[in-house]
Amino acid sequence: MSNMKATRDAYGEVLAELGAENGNIVVLDADLSGSTKTAVFGKRFPERFFNMGIAEANMIGTAAGLAAAGKIPFVSTFAIFAAGRAWEQIRQSVAYPKANVKIVPTHGGITVGEDGGSHQSVEDIAIMRAIPNMTVIVPADAAETRKAIRAVAAHKGPVYVRLGRNKVPAIFPDDCYFEIGKGCEVLHGTDMTFVTTGLMTGQAVKAAELLKKEGISARIVHIATVKPLDQEIILKAAGETGAIVTAEEHSIIGGLGGAVAELLAENLPTPLKRVGIRDRFGTSGKAEELLKYFGLTAEDLSEAAREVLARK
Numbered sequence: 001m002s003n004m005k006a007t008r009d010a011y012g013e014v015l016a017e018l019g020a021e022n023g024n025i026v027v028l029d030a031d032l033s034g035s036t037k038t039a040v041f042g043k044r045f046p047e048r049f050f051n052m053g054i055a056e057a058n059m060i061g062t063a064a065g066l067a068a069a070g071k072i073p074f075v076s077t078f079a080i081f082a083a084g085r086a087w088e089q090i091r092q093s094v095a096y097p098k099a100n101v102k103i104v105p106t107h108g109g110i111t112v113g114e115d116g117g118s119h120q121s122v123e124d125i126a127i128m129r130a131i132p133n134m135t136v137i138v139p140a141d142a143a144e145t146r147k148a149i150r151a152v153a154a155h156k157g158p159v160y161v162r163l164g165r166n167k168v169p170a171i172f173p174d175d176c177y178f179e180i181g182k183g184c185e186v187l188h189g190t191d192m193t194f195v196t197t198g199l200m201t202g203q204a205v206k207a208a209e210l211l212k213k214e215g216i217s218a219r220i221v222h223i224a225t226v227k228p229l230d231q232e233i234i235l236k237a238a239g240e241t242g243a244i245v246t247a248e249e250h251s252i253i254g255g256l257g258g259a260v261a262e263l264l265a266e267n268l269p270t271p272l273k274r275v276g277i278r279d280r281f282g283t284s285g286k287a288e289e290l291l292k293y294f295g296l297t298a299e300d301l302s303e304a305a306r307e308v309l310a311r312k
Contacts, residue, residue, distance in 0.1 A: 010142035012037025060089035079108035083124035109249035120282030126254025147178035183230035189219035192243035200247035206298035271311035
């Protein structure tokens with residue numbers, strides 16, 4: 001897990017590759033292309049790149065129009081603006097008519113860092129998950145991001161892909177398998193299961209190593225597609241290990257933790273602990289400090305694992 005790369009960097013690269021392969025792919029950005037890495041595409045295909053300025057609602061409406069005309073628009077800005085400022089346009093112009101628009105924001109979660117609570121989107125997964133027809137994806141690392149963006153380009157319909165700002169460790173090999181709507185077992189274990197998404201999968205890998213020293217066998221189920229949720233892999237893990245800890249860089253309300261809690265409550269009640277932001281806004285600080293401050297470290301996950309094991 002040594003080679004570090006930001007998911008947004010992988011996005012910029014694969015988007016430019018896709019642009020060369022498919023002339024229908026167009027990219028729209030809200031004056032943040034240097035940060036979202038869509039500038040890589042913009043340099044190569046200036047005639048298919050549109051800087052819409054700081055007008056996110058207009059950008060989504062334009063993307064919907066381009067989709068209606070047969071183009072495959074990728075739309076990027078920061079997660080807080082994509083999910084927040086443009087929510088109504090996403091609902092009415094993209095999701096309602098099932099427009100083939102790919103919304104790929106970067107700078108999701110608290111690891112945005114020093115920009116602080118106003119710019120740290122901790123509720124975007126919940127907001128997007130609640131919209132009918134919307135697919136929601138949160139990749140764990142650069143390799144999975146590349147595969148996810150390719151899958152999204154081939155998929156018909158609205159998709160929200162949440163990417164991050166900071167470099168994250170590699171979890172998956174470059175040739176990893178990715179399918180929309182399918183979770184994957186990163187580590188097999190028998191005592192309890194971490195169900196994770198985004199960069200928290202990397203923290204779970206570290207937590208599993210800590211628990212192993214205590215003789216606890218932890219399973220890790222990585223859920224890249226938060227919606228539609230892979231119910232089968234989660235229910236199987238709940239049935240076989242009898243204890244679940246969810247982990248996400250997002251509010252525990254309405255995100256992965258909420259989705260898993262809903263699934264287990266209706267189908268297979270299981271001791272569960274949700275690790276995430278506990279109903280509060282982010283704050284300014286360095287990414288690593290913030291993960292510690294909000295209780296999202298491998299140590300916090302290990303503690304949550306002991307807690308659910310005690311309730312088995």
